[in-house]
Amino acid sequence: MKAARLYEYDPAMNVKLRIEDIPAPTITRPDEVIVKVGAAGLCRTDLHIIEGVWQGIMDPHGALLPYVMGHENAGWVEDVGSAVTSVKPGDAVICHPLRTCGICLNCHHGHDMHCEHSQFPGLGLNGGFAEYFLTNERSLIKLNTNIAPLDVAPMADAGITAYRAAKRAAKMLPPGSYCAVLGVGGLGHIALQVLREMSGCRTIAIDREPGARVLAKELGADHVLDGGPNLIEELKSITGGGAHVVIDFVGELGVENICWRLLRKGGEVIVVGYGGTIEVPTLDLVANEIKIGGSLVGDYTELVELMELNADGKVKMHYTQYKLDDINTAIDDFKNRRFTGRGVIVP
Amino acid sequence: MKAARLYEYDPAMNVKLRIEDIPAPTITRPDEVIVKVGAAGLCRTDLHIIEGVWQGIMDPHGALLPYVMGHENAGWVEDVGSAVTSVKPGDAVICHPLRTCGICLNCHHGHDMHCEHSQFPGLGLNGGFAEYFLTNERSLIKLNTNIAPLDVAPMADAGITAYRAAKRAAKMLPPGSYCAVLGVGGLGHIALQVLREMSGCRTIAIDREPGARVLAKELGADHVLDGGPNLIEELKSITGGGAHVVIDFVGELGVENICWRLLRKGGEVIVVGYGGTIEVPTLDLVANEIKIGGSLVGDYTELVELMELNADGKVKMHYTQYKLDDINTAIDDFKNRRFTGRGVIVP
Amino acid sequence: MKAARLYEYDPAMNVKLRIEDIPAPTITRPDEVIVKVGAAGLCRTDLHIIEGVWQGIMDPHGALLPYVMGHENAGWVEDVGSAVTSVKPGDAVICHPLRTCGICLNCHHGHDMHCEHSQFPGLGLNGGFAEYFLTNERSLIKLNTNIAPLDVAPMADAGITAYRAAKRAAKMLPPGSYCAVLGVGGLGHIALQVLREMSGCRTIAIDREPGARVLAKELGADHVLDGGPNLIEELKSITGGGAHVVIDFVGELGVENICWRLLRKGGEVIVVGYGGTIEVPTLDLVANEIKIGGSLVGDYTELVELMELNADGKVKMHYTQYKLDDINTAIDDFKNRRFTGRGVIVP
Amino acid sequence: MKAARLYEYDPAMNVKLRIEDIPAPTITRPDEVIVKVGAAGLCRTDLHIIEGVWQGIMDPHGALLPYVMGHENAGWVEDVGSAVTSVKPGDAVICHPLRTCGICLNCHHGHDMHCEHSQFPGLGLNGGFAEYFLTNERSLIKLNTNIAPLDVAPMADAGITAYRAAKRAAKMLPPGSYCAVLGVGGLGHIALQVLREMSGCRTIAIDREPGARVLAKELGADHVLDGGPNLIEELKSITGGGAHVVIDFVGELGVENICWRLLRKGGEVIVVGYGGTIEVPTLDLVANEIKIGGSLVGDYTELVELMELNADGKVKMHYTQYKLDDINTAIDDFKNRRFTGRGVIVP
Numbered sequence A, B, C, D: 001m002k003a004a005r006l007y008e009y010d011p012a013m014n015v016k017l018r019i020e021d022i023p024a025p026t027i028t029r030p031d032e033v034i035v036k037v038g039a040a041g042l043c044r045t046d047l048h049i050i051e052g053v054w055q056g057i058m059d060p061h062g063a064l065l066p067y068v069m070g071h072e073n074a075g076w077v078e079d080v081g082s083a084v085t086s087v088k089p090g091d092a093v094i095c096h097p098l099r100t101c102g103i104c105l106n107c108h109h110g111h112d113m114h115c116e117h118s119q120f121p122g123l124g125l126n127g128g129f130a131e132y133f134l135t136n137e138r139s140l141i142k143l144n145t146n147i148a149p150l151d152v153a154p155m156a157d158a159g160i161t162a163y164r165a166a167k168r169a170a171k172m173l174p175p176g177s178y179c180a181v182l183g184v185g186g187l188g189h190i191a192l193q194v195l196r197e198m199s200g201c202r203t204i205a206i207d208r209e210p211g212a213r214v215l216a217k218e219l220g221a222d223h224v225l226d227g228g229p230n231l232i233e234e235l236k237s238i239t240g241g242g243a244h245v246v247i248d249f250v251g252e253l254g255v256e257n258i259c260w261r262l263l264r265k266g267g268e269v270i271v272v273g274y275g276g277t278i279e280v281p282t283l284d285l286v287a288n289e290i291k292i293g294g295s296l297v298g299d300y301t302e303l304v305e306l307m308e309l310n311a312d313g314k315v316k317m318h319y320t321q322y323k324l325d326d327i328n329t330a331i332d333d334f335k336n337r338r339f340t341g342r343g344v345i346v347p
């Protein structure tokens, strides 16, 4: 099958994936499923992988390369192991990014990201920038009628990460309250839609890029700011004292120490982006009774919920499509932020 | 001032309110406020008062009549007691229906309806079917700019009762779930809007009246049913096994024993309407793990939240306007369901 | 192996289980596990099975008998299927009563009792009143060091059913509040201990049997009542207006219509026992804003939590031990309430 | 009346309060109450006041001194304003530290600490290191029968601050989970008791002082550590990977950057002590999905709940008693940590 493979890590990112013909994956365990890839989202994590950021975690012995990236996958079931009963060849599916065990206590709780025996196709093993891709039955969700893999693939990671943060925010946001969203990219534009649909709050979208601000406005943000030097004052003026919740999709470049200064008393920052270091006096935490907490990729059940919102036409992925042969162009456009929303690779 | 007063209870409702000139209320305590009535909602409770249903509770000694009904009031502050600081004459306000003490433990919890020393203008003392009306500072909410008392008066009771139930429902309704709303009158049509704005669920509106069903459709109900003899089958077919939440705004006429049969496993009925008696085998409760619970008038803070949704244009009261002189016509139209939404009296 | 089998249903319960030698179960699927039974709890459900109450559900084609009852099992792993990795022969384990699929949406949520493909050993297939018993890996919890199967077996169903109800209650019970527990048998005596450990509330235990009341007192109940004709008045006097939560482990014999009358405003009944029919006016539900809801067997994760409480010495099962050969005596003693707590069968 | 007054701020704390005879407070508003002080807790905040830490906030114009500190007060009602109905002279009471307005939105929510018009006797106006003290009706809670003001005074601030944090922790702590408590002083020793009563978790108490560790053990801590250089390793070993919740009563001296390193994945730090600055990489927050949040003084309703626990004998204040004449000795002993628990001043 055709696949794009990474051959070396390079912090400067002066490497290209090679488009090659390699053997398709085969089933070796009764719970496995092979998916014919319909589309695979391109993720900032893929850039970090190329840079070598994840090398220590996913490739500690240096034995992984060459391998196939791609962890935001949707497509059609091609083949199933002997114990699989919930899907059959031809079914259109989206894949939760983790292959979980279903046995450990975290799996019993539904905390997929903390499964003690999980695998992450596209990180430590081959993923979806290829024609076929191997996962297990527990990771699959059948698509609703009339939903195409191409339209939803990045929901598998970018979508549920944004959904998990926005759903947590929505629970703290009664009508009349304010939610600030820092960064309106592949995740932020999903969060804005989820907040619009699941909360009576007012949203304030903040991004340095004019194109992202236009998109935020189209998606119903109540206020759109450019994140300039007066951001804190502007936001406190709009909100009458600060936001009730801030979702920080940036987490670096100084944003990590602006985010919590945007809160009102009793407010909470949900941190999704990473890279920087937060420095916060305990006096500010206590006197204002504010909270700062991280949010990871969403659970399987959260992907199910997001797909329902999508099937109802309430939340859509904004994307730009690239052929698998053009994946290096897609990566270059992503680095330079030449598209809004998400880039999607189609084999 | 001009006022409409009730002179006798009559289960057959063959009585008319008398439009009279009576002395306007005056301030006798430092926390009191006189409101010039802008509009007062007409409520099913008013019909029950005339029928004598509330006589034992609000008029145990038979000393109340003649008196002024009207407990869903909005208008402008006319005069304030010596200790009042948060409002001043001329301010446009809506009035939470209860005058609460602010001292008892329930008040400290914000559970206004359970205040141990509350008064209920329009029930046990004079209300708002008049030019002026007496309440206290704790019951008042200033209206947002550009909001007219006429457009919101019934929010003070019908609105927050629906809001409280719908907000409780929304917390149990993830995307893809179903909420059935039984009865699309003055309360139900608000609940549909609140669910649309605060939850990613799908709504099923049920009403015998064609006009109510048209209104439900306009307000965004995903499904609209006429509540015929096949209701349970129809709803189970739409929902794939039953609703996750049912809000019963009827609570009588047999609906009270249909409502819980509409649930799926793990579901919950929120009962707002009353009159009938629910008969449910404990085996059904346990085997299906369902819940049935009542919901009362909303708290002050819930009225604040509802007014924010209204100010944002997200939830609107659908109403028909009557002059105070025509209040008996309004009552007659209400009894015969000649209008959808709510009837509102303007002095 | 030695096993006790049921040969016929009899509403009058004039039948005895036959102690026989039958083939031990064998593994046929990769996720299966054979457990050498250490002990098996005797449950009211077993009496209902003999009476034929469950016949329509668990034996619709009349092909089940003779079969082995027993769904509250603990013991030691004897053999494991090829895919099993989390337990090995010799491990001491307790068994969640359901064999769940791990694939359906309810399993992903951790709602074991609503698994779409579950099996219930001891109901529709052979259970634990025998030397060996067949289940699957997902149902097993390893026992903490020094915990013997005999001491915990009924935790597998009686325990977690009580735990689930008591944990739900505890969330609604701040310090100074009251929880009434109706029925202090195999379930109620566990609930009292859980409430003592996980809530700052005061408990009121109610039982007609003197022995059960003595046990309640030993377990720390703050008040113990005999459930006589003045129960409602007694309880309202103790609590100053009614209980905040009532857990009804009876659910029949008239208790089902006393339980909700014991509540104060805003209170909730958790129904665990069944058999009767609740009749409650919607006016009572609404005016008092009370809730009535069923509670089923607990989830796997709840059994894990209960076993931690047990390992910490905080919650203990009170039981009487019978040999498998004496199982018919145990059943007779249970019917006539000749022991407090639970009866346990040891092969 | 006799009172202890502060005459100057001094960062080195080389000042003494002067014991003087000054006029007793009088009632000037209808909702005011004069309390005859039974006892007043000595708080770390009092030390900070003397040092001048609060000068900018509570004494911006330099017009406050000399004044009476003391914000943790209990005693007996001496006199009441004309509108007061819930207490009468002679009633034993404890005083929530804030005089709140009861009118603003935060008061309606029960968020006392965020009242927009609050006063804080003992900080910006005279407090309870005196024979009499002025507050308002909304701040008072009647003591349960047989409870003496002396035994509970520090509950008014130290107690509810610890209770608020521990109650929030308890909601996140199922059986088998671990809660680390950093600092077993006036607050920490209350938190340990609250956790023991309201949660099925295991507690790990950490303090550098041997006396505090002895007290922790007496109060039922499951593990007691001395907070030495191997704290993180010791705690991770005990807990199998980290605590589910950490309550940091220190918040300075380096503890603020140890606290969050004690967490397991999904865990939360509740910060109560302050002074230091937390430095946490966003990557740690996100990858481990941990939260860090401040907790302030508890609400009125939390003080009610804590007094119920105290009345039930479940939570007791450990204290050392000083006469008002000896207040400077008490301050000196407190600075040098010569007592465990709390110091209490008796007029």
Ligand SMILES: [Zn+2]
Pocket (backbone or CB within 6 Å): A042, A043, A044, A045, A071, A072, A157, A158
């Ligand atoms: Zn991704």
Ligand SMILES: [Zn+2]
Pocket (backbone or CB within 6 Å): A100, A101, A102, A103, A104, A105, A106, A107, A114, A115, A116, A117, A118
């Ligand atoms: Zn797992």
Ligand SMILES: [Zn+2]
Pocket (backbone or CB within 6 Å): A196, A197, A198, B196, B197, B198
């Ligand atoms: Zn919406």
Ligand SMILES: [Zn+2]
Pocket (backbone or CB within 6 Å): B042, B043, B044, B045, B071, B072, B157, B158
């Ligand atoms: Zn009304």
Ligand SMILES: [Zn+2]
Pocket (backbone or CB within 6 Å): B100, B101, B102, B103, B104, B105, B106, B107, B114, B115, B116, B117, B118
């Ligand atoms: Zn009150």
Ligand SMILES: [Zn+2]
Pocket (backbone or CB within 6 Å): C042, C043, C044, C045, C071, C072, C157, C158
């Ligand atoms: Zn059982």
Ligand SMILES: [Zn+2]
Pocket (backbone or CB within 6 Å): C100, C101, C102, C103, C104, C105, C106, C107, C114, C115, C116, C117, C118
């Ligand atoms: Zn399942």
Ligand SMILES: [Zn+2]
Pocket (backbone or CB within 6 Å): D042, D043, D044, D045, D071, D072, D157, D158
């Ligand atoms: Zn203090």
Ligand SMILES: [Zn+2]
Pocket (backbone or CB within 6 Å): D100, D101, D102, D103, D104, D105, D106, D107, D114, D115, D116, D117, D118
């Ligand atoms: Zn206030």
Ligand SMILES: [Zn+2]
Pocket (backbone or CB within 6 Å): C196, C197, C198, D196, D197, D198
């Ligand atoms: Zn306890």
